[in-house]
Amino acid sequence: MWFKQFKMIKCLITQPNSDKVTSYLFHFGKEILKENYPIKIQFMNLEGDKANKNNVESYLKKQDPKIVLFNGHGDDWTICGYKDKDLIMMNENEDLLKEKIVYSLSCSSAAKLGQSAVLKGTKAFIGYSDSFMIYTDSEREATPLKDSIAASFLKPSNKLSISLLNGKSANESSEKSKEEFQKETKKYLTGRLFEGSERIAMALLWNMDNQVVLGNPDATIE
């Protein structure tokens, strides 16, 4: 027990914040850092132009974080950083994710890159097998955290990161995130909030369906 209290886990987090979507991920991602965790977490937070390939590779090699949280754009083969420059690319440097738990909030990176990372030793890769869709309120762009529509998309994602950092398994954390996606979906399905809200439910369900856990579902950070 005493050992647990003094244990420290390193977490690398990338927050490029270089366009409207990544600005939303940046602001909501900050909420993850504010949580209280049962284990001491040392966050290595790469914000803005610091979210570049050199820094990510250097941190992965020298600091050996147990968990990596990527926030940004991506595709089947790539996770991107500042201004959509590559951070992790399939068959180039995904072996640096060996022995780590990865959550990639970026489009489609679980489709191919995640699978390749797991084959090369990543404990668990949680991500999306297709594009992450997000509705935002253009009247709230200057104050993303007050955008309740965006919150419906990003809080379920935060739930996953927070759950992993609380020591829950990859599968359990994904389940908690999916429960949150369902809870948010329910709000919009009733159509009571505003006309056309079903479209938001549709995108939430799309993200929920595309969230996948690759590798060891029982993997934890401890």
Added chain:
Amino acid sequence: MINKMEESKAKIEPELKEIVLQRILSSKLPSNIRLSVGNSSEEPMGMLEMAEHVRKEDEIGQKIIRMELNYLKILKEGIVEKIQSG
């Protein structure tokens, strides 16, 4: 896992495309609520822009069609009803 490259190349039935298009055009979602599909578009899209992508069946349009068809499928399977009553 489904091979997405093959999936995206799969021909979308014109009738299904028309259903998706009409659902988008008839939606009364407020104009300030806009969709982003990853980094595929510079600015978040309104309904008319979404409809245009669907009409052209470009990369974004195909994703929007797939999202819509996924929703219709889960409606049919009763999953939405389960969520509502859950």
